[in-house]
Amino acid sequence: MSNKMWGGRFASGPGAIMEEINVSIDFDRHLYRQDIAASKAHADMLAKQGIITADDAKKIAHGLDTILSEIADGKFVFKRALEDIHMNVEGRLSELIGEPSGRLHTARSRNDQVATDFRLWMRDTIDTLDAALSGFQRTLAEKALEHAGTVMPGFTHLQTAQPVTFGHHMLAYVEMAARDRGRFADARKRLNEMPLGSGALAGTSFPLDRDMTAKALGFDRPSANSLDAVSDRDFALETLAAASITSVHLSRLAEEIVIWTSPLTGLVKLSDKFTTGSSIMPQKRNPDAAELVRAKTGRIIGSLSALLIVMKGLPLAYAKDMQEDKEGAMDALSALSLSIAAMAGMIADLVPDAAQMKKAAGEGYATATDLADWLVRTLNIPFREAHHITGRIVAKASDGGVALHRVPLADMQAIEPRITQAVFDVLSVDRSVKSRVSYGGTAPKNVKAQAKKWLKKLEKK
Ligand code: ARG
Secondary structure, eight states, rough: OOOTTTGGGOOOOOOOOHHHOOOOOOHGGGGHHHHHHHHHHHHHHHHHHHHSSSHHHHHHHHHHHHHHHHHHTTOOOOOGGGGGGGHHHHHHHHHHHHHGGGGGTTTOOOHHHHHHHHHHHHHHHHHHHHHHHEEEEEEEHHHHHTTOOOOOEEEEEEEEEEEEEEHHHHHHHHHHHHHHHHHHHHHHHHHHHHHSSSTTTTSSOOOOOHHHHHTTTTTTTSSSSSSHHEEEEEEHHHHHHHHHHHHHHHHHHHHHHHHHSSTTTOOEEOOOGGGGGGSTTTTBBBOOOHHHHHHHHHHHHHHHHHHHHHHOOOOOOOOOGGGGHHHHHHHHHHHHHHHHHHHHHHHHOEOOOOHHHHHHGGGGGGGGHHHHHHHHHHHHHOOOHHHHHHHHHHHHHHHHHHOOGGOOHHHHHHTTTTGGGGGGGGSHHHHHHOOOTTTTTTOOHHHHHHHHHHHHHHOOO
């Protein structure tokens, strides 16, 4: 049997392989809310413009509402023979209301329909992700406030660099998530144009009121070029790019959790809620959730690459290649959503081992910069020279196998005679972090102020 939506010139239906490669209902069924909302807005507009009767529009709206609840209640039977969500909905509408259902597709094509549905879906998804990221930021800021004064080793090259506070480290990710939200918001602003009314590619001869439909669907405006509107997937690419960067941030934090919870550092503990055991090694507590967040980045970035590659050789306007936009994007954005939830859960759950952190912060001569700064400030030695003197003192400490604050004063004076007992004041890790009061620095009072600022900002939303 030929397809009843487009089969007029076909004598028989598609072959099994054709149907298999063509079908998209398995994933575009997730667009059902958006598809039905767009159809209702379209039918209303057609009636207002006198293109269909008010009575038909009413029947259509009623039928669409029935379909919406059938799908939401899991009672709807999706048919693969009807290819996609658009034809599944219209097919059912025809069963429910008969002849008027055939008028819904006036002045519309699946090309402008799918572009509209997918934009609406993307917009909803961005809103959900934004709320999740805001919650994640709040969790981080709360942890930051709690640990504004908890000293830990700060690293560059994963080598102990200078002491920082755990709160400061948490707030770094609050800033990153703020930029992520900014990128999603930016993508949302640009995607909020309505393709519906572009028809297949050239526009339509019917006297549409596209402003009315756009307004009903919450779009800022109708798209200005029909060729562009049906063939543009920038909105998906931009959203996936924002998602990719977000997932890279989550992956970096995940990697840190893996490092912090490793017995090699022992800086942080995760509860049973976020660890798993080994089937052979009874002592193990594995940070699987962090590892999986780190790994999900692969499929998220992968879906961006995949869609860029799908789009790169396509002439205007629509081509069926573009049907490949949805599966990867949906998978990627749901993986991101799960990753944000898992990461927020782990941050709330984790407990830093303050004693171990402080001990680690004191190792690796982490206060060497404080010593050099003291030489500059107290003895007016140029920084380059102070750096050199400090290097020699560190070498001495290293030879003796002792921490910097354990090097005898006499040994320091052998290198620089003007050094006094007062130097020991700056060699403790607590003094070091307290001294980092420059705006954006790690001093506990800065961290407290920043954490409070964020918590206030985040509660407003
Ligand atoms: N399922 C299709 C997609 O996702 C809908 C548009 C089909 N248009 C067409 N002319 N075959 O892209």
